[in-house]
Amino acid sequence: MSVTIEDLKPKPFKVTVRGVELECRPVRLSHTLILAKIGNIFENASTVSTEEIKQSEKDINELFAELIPELKGIDLDIGSTMELIQQIMDQVEPADNKELDKKGVKFDTDPKAPRTG
Numbered sequence: 001m002s003v004t005i006e007d008l009k010p011k012p013f014k015v016t017v018r019g020v021e022l023e024c025r026p027v028r029l030s031h032t033l034i035l036a037k038i039g040n041i042f043e044n045a046s047t048v049s050t051e052e053i054k055q056s057e058k059d060i061n062e063l064f065a066e067l068i069p070e071l072k073g074i075d076l077d078i079g080s081t082m083e084l085i086q087q088i089m090d091q092v093e094p095a096d097n098k099e100l101d102k103k104g105v106k107f108d109t110d111p112k113a114p115r116t117g
Contacts (some may be wrong), residue, residue: 015068015087017080027069027092034063035085060085 012031041056062083065072065086068083076084 013091015082015084017071017076022068022070024088024091027067027088031063031067031088032092034059035089052110 012023012025015024016022028059038056038060041052047055061075064076064084
């Protein structure tokens with residue numbers, strides 16, 4: 001079986017928001033960078049300005065509207081937002097990494113942790 005250009009194109013995938021199954025467009029690098037930026041703001045919420053927090057909320061709503069047009073103009077609650085981010089990020093992670101994670105292989109090991117073996 002040979003691989004064609006069509007095989008290389010990213011495919012849409014399904015996500016579930018509050019029990020409703022929706023189609024999500026393929027995630028691009030710019031989308032993952034926006035999610036990473038927003039993640040940094042969430043992690044450092046006590047040190048960022050109110051304006052940055054409000055901008056991150058606008059950014060995530062725009063991102064959701066771009067990836068899932070049915071969500072345009074809909075403000076999700078925090079639980080649904082976090083769930084949707086997780087579903088999107090699960091699609092971004094390579095299958096090989098998921099398999100290694102199941103086997104206990106970690107890529108983010110603390111460099112100060114004692115080495116074994």
